[in-house]
Amino acid sequence: MMAIGSLQFLIILIFSPLVQGLIKTLKAKMQGRIGPGVLQPYYDLLRLFKKEMVVSNVTSWVFKATPYIVFCSSLAASMMVPIVTAGFSFGAFGDVIVIIYLLALGRFFMALGGLDAGTAFGGEGSSREMTVAILVEPMMMLAMFTAAISAGSTNIAQIAVSDHAVYTPSHLLALAAFVVAVVAETARVPVDNPDTHLELTMIHEGMLLEYSGRYLGLMEWSYCIKQMLLFTICADIFFPFGLVAREGLEGLGFSIAAYAIKMTIMAVLMAFVESSRAKLRFFQLPGLLGGAFVLSVLSLLTYIMMGTK
Amino acid sequence: MEILTLVYIGCFSFFFGGTASVFANPKTRHNLYIFPVIGGIFMAAAGLQLINGHEFVMLPYSLTPYLDLRFNAGPLAGLFIFAVSVLTSAVSVYTIGYAKGMQRGGFKGLFYNLFILSMYAVLFSGNIFTFLVSWETMSIVSYFLVTFDRTESSTIAGLIYALMTHIGTAFIIALFFMLYKYTGTADFDAMKGKMELVPQEIKNIIFLFSLIGFGTKAGVMPLHTWLPRAHPAAPSNVSALMSGVMIKTGIYGFIMIGLDTLGQCPEWWGITVIVVGSVSAVVGILYAIMESDIKRMLAYSSIENIGIIMLGLGASLVFRSKGLNALSSLALLAALYHVLNHSIFKGLLFLSAGSVLHGTQTKDMEKMGGLLKKMPYTGLFFLIGSVSICALPPFNGFVSEWLTYQSLLFGFETSSTLAKIITPLGGAALALTGALAGAGFVKVFGISFLGLPRSEHSANAHESSSPMIWAMGFLAVLCLLYGVFPGIVIDNLLSPVVLSVTGSQMVPAKAGMFGYAVNFATYTPALALTLMLVAFVFAVMFLYGMGGRTKIVYGESWDCGIPALNSRMQYSAMAFTKALRQIFKKIYLPRRELAVSYIVKPFFVRSIRYKGEITPFVEKHLFEPLTKSIHSLAERMRELQSGSLHVYLGYILITLMSLLILLRCG
Numbered sequence: 001m002m003a004i005g006s007l008q009f010l011i012i013l014i015f016s017p018l019v020q021g022l023i024k025t026l027k028a029k030m031q032g033r034i035g036p037g038v039l040q041p042y043y044d045l046l047r048l049f050k051k052e053m054v055v056s057n058v059t060s061w062v063f064k065a066t067p068y069i070v071f072c073s074s075l076a077a078s079m080m081v082p083i084v085t086a087g088f089s090f091g092a093f094g095d096v097i098v099i100i101y102l103l104a105l106g107r108f109f110m111a112l113g114g115l116d117a118g119t120a121f122g123g124e125g126s127s128r129e130m131t132v133a134i135l136v137e138p139m140m141m142l143a144m145f146t147a148a149i150s151a152g153s154t155n156i157a158q159i160a161v162s163d164h165a166v167y168t169p170s171h172l173l174a175l176a177a178f179v180v181a182v183v184a185e186t187a188r189v190p191v192d193n194p195d196t197h198l199e200l201t202m203i204h205e206g207m208l209l210e211y212s213g214r215y216l217g218l219m220e221w222s223y224c225i226k227q228m229l230l231f232t233i234c235a236d237i238f239f240p241f242g243l244v245a246r247e248g249l250e251g252l253g254f255s256i257a258a259y260a261i262k263m264t265i266m267a268v269l270m271a272f273v274e275s276s277r278a279k280l281r282f283f284q285l286p287g288l289l290g291g292a293f294v295l296s297v298l299s300l301l302t303y304i305m306m307g308t309k
Numbered sequence: 310m311e312i313l314t315l316v317y318i319g320c321f322s323f324f325f326g327g328t329a330s331v332f333a334n335p336k337t338r339h340n341l342y343i344f345p346v347i348g349g350i351f352m353a354a355a356g357l358q359l360i361n362g363h364e365f366v367m368l369p370y371s372l373t374p375y376l377d378l379r380f381n382a383g384p385l386a387g388l389f390i391f392a393v394s395v396l397t398s399a400v401s402v403y404t405i406g407y408a409k410g411m412q413r414g415g416f417k418g419l420f421y422n423l424f425i426l427s428m429y430a431v432l433f434s435g436n437i438f439t440f441l442v443s444w445e446t447m448s449i450v451s452y453f454l455v456t457f458d459r460t461e462s463s464t465i466a467g468l469i470y471a472l473m474t475h476i477g478t479a480f481i482i483a484l485f486f487m488l489y490k491y492t493g494t495a496d497f498d499a500m501k502g503k504m505e506l507v508p509q510e511i512k513n514i515i516f517l518f519s520l521i522g523f524g525t526k527a528g529v530m531p532l533h534t535w536l537p538r539a540h541p542a543a544p545s546n547v548s549a550l551m552s553g554v555m556i557k558t559g560i561y562g563f564i565m566i567g568l569d570t571l572g573q574c575p576e577w578w579g580i581t582v583i584v585v586g587s588v589s590a591v592v593g594i595l596y597a598i599m600e601s602d603i604k605r606m607l608a609y610s611s612i613e614n615i616g617i618i619m620l621g622l623g624a625s626l627v628f629r630s631k632g633l634n635a636l637s638s639l640a641l642l643a644a645l646y647h648v649l650n651h652s653i654f655k656g657l658l659f660l661s662a663g664s665v666l667h668g669t670q671t672k673d674m675e676k677m678g679g680l681l682k683k684m685p686y687t688g689l690f691f692l693i694g695s696v697s698i699c700a701l702p703p704f705n706g707f708v709s710e711w712l713t714y715q716s717l718l719f720g721f722e723t724s725s726t727l728a729k730i731i732t733p734l735g736g737a738a739l740a741l742t743g744a745l746a747g748a749g750f751v752k753v754f755g756i757s758f759l760g761l762p763r764s765e766h767s768a769n770a771h772e773s774s775s776p777m778i779w780a781m782g783f784l785a786v787l788c789l790l791y792g793v794f795p796g797i798v799i800d801n802l803l804s805p806v807v808l809s810v811t812g813s814q815m816v817p818a819k820a821g822m823f824g825y826a827v828n829f830a831t832y833t834p835a836l837a838l839t840l841m842l843v844a845f846v847f848a849v850m851f852l853y854g855m856g857g858r859t860k861i862v863y864g865e866s867w868d869c870g871i872p873a874l875n876s877r878m879q880y881s882a883m884a885f886t887k888a889l890r891q892i893f894k895k896i897y898l899p900r901r902e903l904a905v906s907y908i909v910k911p912f913f914v915r916s917i918r919y920k921g922e923i924t925p926f927v928e929k930h931l932f933e934p935l936t937k938s939i940h941s942l943a944e945r946m947r948e949l950q951s952g953s954l955h956v957y958l959g960y961i962l963i964t965l966m967s968l969l970i971l972l973r974c975g
Contacts, residue, residue, distance in 0.1 A: 046855070054862050057863045057864065059759075059866075060682055062681065072842075072845045073841060075844035093831075095830050097714055101707055102837065105696070108750075115759045116759040117867070118760035119866045119867060119874070120879065120880060123880025124880065126885070127880060128888065131888045131889055131892070137741065137743065138737045138741040141736065142740070148718060155830045283888075283892070
């Protein structure tokens, strides 16, 4: 199990573009289009990695370091999360706060990379991204704190395997808040439009505007990794079924199947949310995200008021 | 070496450096700053010895039969002495380069060394009298340093600073009087043993006074208004010391009285401190992100970090009131680690800001840009400082924030509902300040160092001299080391101190020198770093396999096909956080003035004048009414001084008769 545990991040590394492709295809189907096909992100990445890059001469080494920092922090974070087996994340790995702050490290440098080219688009993307982060972080942390408090630790494997009931009102409220946080962090409608080509509506895309070739490939791949990682965290904290290690090959098969189902459900949910909503105007976001913050506070208060478990 | 010897050599170094610089040749005067460096190293060694339990007691000097100067120190003081010394050495190395060719540098050197000596005196104080004398000296000398450049803004800044620090000192004197009255002794060590003689209501008052009095020095809201004025006004090396260690003496005083001396405490003390800390942290960073002046932004950020330290201290008090001493130790550990960390990265940031000021001759972010290419080392070290202060792994800020989160989350173990609600909300406040700090420092670093230069100042910037770079580099390396090896820091620096204050070891084990564990939650920074390096190696190999060597063509930034992209088209500092100004407008209460003049209305605009500002809430709604009412009271009292001799004689007569009547009846 140790070997499996140490290599399970490969699942995220390899299959994250597939999840992205799945979401895009589902969105297309829901919107009455044919869609690009589930394997399209792989083709895009392969194409990007082979291309020559054009880099602005205004930029500095921060621009060139950012794709690597973003990629490494996302991948390091996904190495810490239990995906199909919880056995590896105990002890040294897998603290929820560490994972979130590793993603924050990536975001910090992405924002810097956006400012580096000296254009208005990058600045806009950076400014908006940091503003959205300010509104999302407390909500996400509080939702996870509720789960951590009920499990007695912030270690994500501990939360996953502990016996905390997942259907209490407090956990459902926390789940609602966390789903909104995932939508915001993965830059999906209604917070941001990942398919837009209008600079005026870009948040995440705005920061990537100047990147090309393999740098863009790394950034896109990091985005897919971060997305699948957040889905995994959501599943681990709120739906840990199938994660508790059963012995042997059949246990592993069961875990993998359970994980695949959970990812598919999250993908369907994301596609549904994106297709059924319009993107909010930027200054309407505090309303949405503030409301989700209230939900997370409520989940905490509910947990306290209704006693332990 | 014995502590006494180390302290003597260290203090003598500072003393010599100070006096010598008054008489030195202006051309070589800056080299005299090697003495504070040496002094700092010796005092750091002394601090380490104190932390590890070696005793330090000096015979008291009697000034008069009733007032004697008593110097002694324990582990807690030792930790703060160590923090002061490390930063002092680094800043003094920096000053060797910074002070070259400085105006009136002789007295500046004197005041600088005196300032540091007075901080040591505060930390080494063993009784009330010594403490107050050192505290006053520290305040006065720093006042001279703040107003050193004799401009109008620094004079006002110095005045406000002097006023507020004396208000705080008044509260401190009051609480010391109360302690003396009830315990009968002025020695801090002896006082601890006699605390049962103090009734609980008096203890409550003492606690509140210590929060107000020491909080003023530390920069806790709402007593912080002097900080954003005084720290930018002082020269950069002094700002680094003020922000890095002087405000920590306030924290030292608060821990000494509030936690150490007062002993057992009711729950509401801790809750108050947590609330005060959260407000300080959130509002402090909210104001920081709106600033366009680098040093003011860093000053507000110091207020935020003091708030974070107070969060840890508050949690410690709450746990102590429930008798959960192990958890109380954990929270205190988090707070003290943040004290260490903040002194290092804030010192680094102020030194880098000073370097930027030196290289561009401006503090205004709106005039900067593209400095990373002109000042690569300053930029790199400023970046490291920013990443550290935003609590991002693997640097040191994250370790203390992680510990603070853990201790706040454990608030759930207490049995009181109030603590159960407040502590996780304190955690949410901490998350909010982390995100806000991220935005603020992306803004500072991005606008100042990246992009195109926005003015001549930044286009012609030059890098700083070697001593300045070495000093910043040293602090940056410390940031990394404190972040990657928390186990070493905790074992050698913090554990003994925490043990001495709370009398108990912390919640379970440490995971060896590379990490730290709290009740199943572990943070091993070396592991996170290793994983990132593994990922990096993978990325590099994968990309090479995919596409061969990196092929880059350099071109223009994407300009939508419009040529002549210039620096005016970038985001400005004010624009970067405009969205937040709008979102939080109930807190900021922004005002704007817009004046547009037209050639042909409304199509051809001749000029636009825009002025936008935010309302400093505490100044406007707390201090301005207070000063106005004091002024009006003073105006009324002026009527008593009518200038007529007869009226004054009448006053004397009335007073005399009242006293005689009182004596007769009393």
